[in-house]
Amino acid sequence: MLKIGIVGGTGYTGVELLRILAQHPEARIEAITSRKEAGIGVADFFPSLRGRLSLKFCDPAEAGLEKCDIVFFATPNGIAMQQARSLLDAGVRVIDLAADFRIKDVGIWEKWYRMSHACPDLVAEAIYGLPEINRDKIRNARLIANPGCYPTAVQLGFLPVVEAGIVDPDHLIADAKSGVSGAGRNPETHTLFAEAADNFKAYGVPGHRHLPEIRQGLSSAAGRPVGLTFVPHLTPMIRGIHATLYVRLTEDADLQALYEKRYAGEPFVDVLPAGAHPETRSVRGSNLCRIAVHRPQGGDTAVILSVTDNLVKGAAGQAVQNMNIMFGLPETLAIDHVPLLP
Numbered sequence: 001m002l003k004i005g006i007v008g009g010t011g012y013t014g015v016e017l018l019r020i021l022a023q024h025p026e027a028r029i030e031a032i033t034s035r036k037e038a039g040i041g042v043a044d045f046f047p048s049l050r051g052r053l054s055l056k057f058c059d060p061a062e063a064g065l066e067k068c069d070i071v072f073f074a075t076p077n078g079i080a081m082q083q084a085r086s087l088l089d090a091g092v093r094v095i096d097l098a099a100d101f102r103i104k105d106v107g108i109w110e111k112w113y114r115m116s117h118a119c120p121d122l123v124a125e126a127i128y129g130l131p132e133i134n135r136d137k138i139r140n141a142r143l144i145a146n147p148g149c150y151p152t153a154v155q156l157g158f159l160p161v162v163e164a165g166i167v168d169p170d171h172l173i174a175d176a177k178s179g180v181s182g183a184g185r186n187p188e189t190h191t192l193f194a195e196a197a198d199n200f201k202a203y204g205v206p207g208h209r210h211l212p213e214i215r216q217g218l219s220s221a222a223g224r225p226v227g228l229t230f231v232p233h234l235t236p237m238i239r240g241i242h243a244t245l246y247v248r249l250t251e252d253a254d255l256q257a258l259y260e261k262r263y264a265g266e267p268f269v270d271v272l273p274a275g276a277h278p279e280t281r282s283v284r285g286s287n288l289c290r291i292a293v294h295r296p297q298g299g300d301t302a303v304i305l306s307v308t309d310n311l312v313k314g315a316a317g318q319a320v321q322n323m324n325i326m327f328g329l330p331e332t333l334a335i336d337h338v339p340l341l342p
């Protein structure tokens, strides 16, 4: 049994980790932290977990995290970097669901995240936890940078054509929409029901902090820097990301065959039949990314549609996928849910 610690158990990714790990046959949750709810029973706070977990939230300082085999940070940016070193020194493996270790160029990270990095040497060691590109490195990693929600959907959609070198790498366009749970559980005006329901808007058009993360991954796949326009939108649903990706083809290719071949054997990437239009509800509550490839009117612009659940493949599910790989467990263990419909 793996001894698990979770820092930040009251947020949306924290409760999603709890939902998954409470049913994981090889995991035992030893500690869940919350500064605000310390001393409160987890199942009293989240009735969905009644009968599944008897733990109480505890303060991070009293959690005994160094006794765990693995600790997940489901905290805001800038928290994991303060505690990762002492945990790693104690032999604990760490998965950060926030962005502290995602961007290799620390100067770029500091510019986008507007803080100084506490441990740049650990950024160099961290493995970017997108199993579809880094599975072998994840196996032996001590420290995983779990990808962002938009970056997961966008990179998985672009990867096959970018790796194949058959598109103009200077003009990649990602038009992405997220449900409001992507903004976390902390109350903010723009996610109030009266603001977000029956409304739709773009945000972060001049630059969103997922831009450098996506660009880093796709540049590595292309073997050269790529140019990317990334426009996120807030859409009035709770879970889900829908990314519409546009590329200009520089060579003719059977895109359907290319995508099917690239993701053959990937348990969590489903390439839909030609002409399909994936819906966010077709992945809701599951660790799946469903992708469809289109070439409207046979022209030289390809349109790729990629959908995920931001809290599962975009966060907690992918984190558990990484944990399964790190500990030599079956990769799909406890994350093989059938999506919820409707």
Ligand SMILES: NC(=O)C1=CN([C@@H]2O[C@H](COP(=O)(O)OP(=O)(O)OC[C@H]3O[C@@H](n4cnc5c(N)ncnc54)[C@H](OP(=O)(O)O)[C@@H]3O)[C@@H](O)[C@H]2O)C=CC1
Residues within 6 Å of the ligand: 007, 008, 009, 010, 011, 012, 013, 014, 033, 034, 035, 036, 037, 060, 073, 074, 075, 076, 077, 079, 097, 098, 099, 147, 148, 149, 181, 182, 183, 184, 185, 186, 310, 311, 314, 315
């Ligand atoms: N929501 C999403 O779809 C996705 C989120 N992420 C990332 O995952 C992380 C968590 O996101 P989300 O669950 O939405 O966030 P929430 O705001 O919903 O939750 C944050 C959690 O962190 C705890 N926390 C806050 N500050 C500290 C601190 N200084 N020390 C210890 N714990 C702290 C909070 O509890 P308390 O204050 O009581 O301690 C709370 O449990 C973020 O970095 C986010 O960017 C990544 C992918 C997708």
Ligand SMILES: CC(=O)N[C@@H](CCC(=O)OP(=O)(O)O)C(=O)O
Residues within 6 Å of the ligand: 097, 098, 099, 147, 148, 149, 150, 178, 179, 180, 181, 182, 183, 184, 210, 232, 234
């Ligand atoms: C809808 C919404 O607000 N989404 C968040 C997604 C960011 C997020 O969750 O952060 P990481 O994935 O980097 O950890 C945003 O745009 O800031």
